[in-house]
Amino acid sequence: MTDLQTAPxxxxxxxxxxxxxxxVLTVVLWASAFVAIRDLGHTLSPAPMALARLAVAAAALxxxxxxxxxxxxxxxxxxxxxxxxxxxxxxWLAGYTVALNAAERHVDAGTAxxxxxxxxxxxAVAAGKVLGEGxxxxxxxxxxxxxxxxxxIAMGSDSQRDWLGIVLCVLAALLYAAGVLVQxxxxxxxxxxxxxxxxxVIGTVAxxxxxxxxxxxxxxAPAGAVLGVVYLGLFPTAIGxxxxxxxxxxxxxxxxxxxxxxxxxxxxxxxxxxxxxVPTVYGLAGGAICLAGVAIARRRPAVSR
Numbered sequence: 162m163t164d165l166q167t168a169p170x171x172x173x174x175x176x177x178x179x180x181x182x183x184x185v186l187t188v189v190l191w192a193s194a195f196v197a198i199r200d201l202g203h204t205l206s207p208a209p210m211a212l213a214r215l216a217v218a219a220a221a222l223x224x225x226x227x228x229x230x231x232x233x234x235x236x237x238x239x240x241x242x243x244x245x246x247x248x249x250x251x252x253w254l255a256g257y258t259v260a261l262n263a264a265e266r267h268v269d270a271g272t273a274x275x276x277x278x279x280x281x282x283x284x285a286v287a288a289g290k291v292l293g294e295g296x297x298x299x300x301x302x303x304x305x306x307x308x309x310x311x312x313x314i315a316m317g318s319d320s321q322r323d324w325l326g327i328v329l330c331v332l333a334a335l336l337y338a339a340g341v342l343v344q345x346x347x348x349x350x351x352x353x354x355x356x357x358x359x360x361x362v363i364g365t366v367a368x369x370x371x372x373x374x375x376x377x378x379x380x381x382a383p384a385g386a387v388l389g390v391v392y393l394g395l396f397p398t399a400i401g402x403x404x405x406x407x408x409x410x411x412x413x414x415x416x417x418x419x420x421x422x423x424x425x426x427x428x429x430x431x432x433x434x435x436x437x438x439v440p441t442v443y444g445l446a447g448g449a450i451c452l453a454g455v456a457i458a459r460r461r462p463a464v465s466r
Contacts, residue, residue, distance in 0.1 A: 180411045183404040184420050190401035192274070192427035196435060197389050197397070198262055199270040204386040207262035209375035210393075212368035215254060217394020219361040222403070226358050238351045238359075245347040246359050253340020254364035254402075260333035267326025270432065274425040276330035281421050282308065283338035284414055299457055307422035307454025313447030344406070345414040353406030361398065422454055 201210055238246065265273050282304055347356050379387065409417055426447070 183408040187405045190397045192424045194397035195270040195274045195428050201389045208371040211258040213390040214393040215365045218398035219365045221399045222358040249340040249343040250360040250363035255367045257336040264326045264329035274428045277334045280334040280337040284341050303454045303457030310447045310450030316443045348410040357402045357406045
């Protein structure tokens with residue numbers, strides 16, 4: 162008589178592979194947001210567009226949280242964590258989104274992506290000091306290389322720059338960096354889904370004063386614009402920020418933020434594929450340099466300084 166053998170459990174995907182997949186998904190979805198925002202900027206005002214985007218994301222994540230409640234009860238974070246979530250929700254999810262929407266009324270999506278990408282460098286510098294992550298050699302070298310790639314892409318941009326748009330992009334980058342640092346502190350004790358769900362809800366509440374304007378603009382908006390807002394809420398926001406939070410809980414803020422240097426390169430590619438905007442030689446070369454810098458920055462050093 163032979164012993165019955167149970168079937169082996171399917172192999173689990175390593176955490177490193179899942180984290181890398183979350184990073185790639187975030188970069189692609191966030192890059193697509195620049196293209197979508199530029200397309201919607203002629204139909205919806207900056208604050209109403211941000212409100213609609215966050216409201217869609219909050220609704221989708223609420224359904225997901227309620228579905229997960231069947232297995233895991235909903236437990237709200239303590240007061241201190243709720244305060245931190247509120248801070249990054251207002252700074253990043255609401256403030257950054259409004260600033261970026263306004264900026265893309267004055268500069269094209271590619272220029273906006275380039276200017277906003279000073280944020281990863283700000284995060285890397287601040288995280289090394291504030292969060293005690295240090296300054297590893299691969300992170301420093303990779304950031305410099307990636308910034309060089311961004312500069313090369315900028316050399317090929319022939320769009321007319323508006324100084325107000327540039328100021329708004331820099332403001333968006335500052336809000337982005339501050340939001341990432343606060344979110345990193347939050348994720349030390351709050352799971353990623355709960356953090357981004359509550360953040361979207363709080364961000365939506367913060368933008369409710371623009372609800373009447375949003376309703377008025379949606380009444381005359383074409384169906385394509387409405388679908389565009391739904392896309393922004395579901396994919397770059399609900400899915401993209403959840404994937405980001407998953408990766409941020411498992412990586413240093415500086416190393417993870419450095420991966421977003423790839424966003425301008427992916428934005429150039431998506432503009433080529435979706436809007437038939439043929440990239441320049443500078444765009445292709447700069448994109449390759451950006452990706453090389455990201456690869457260097459993501460290397461884990463043997464000893465961190």
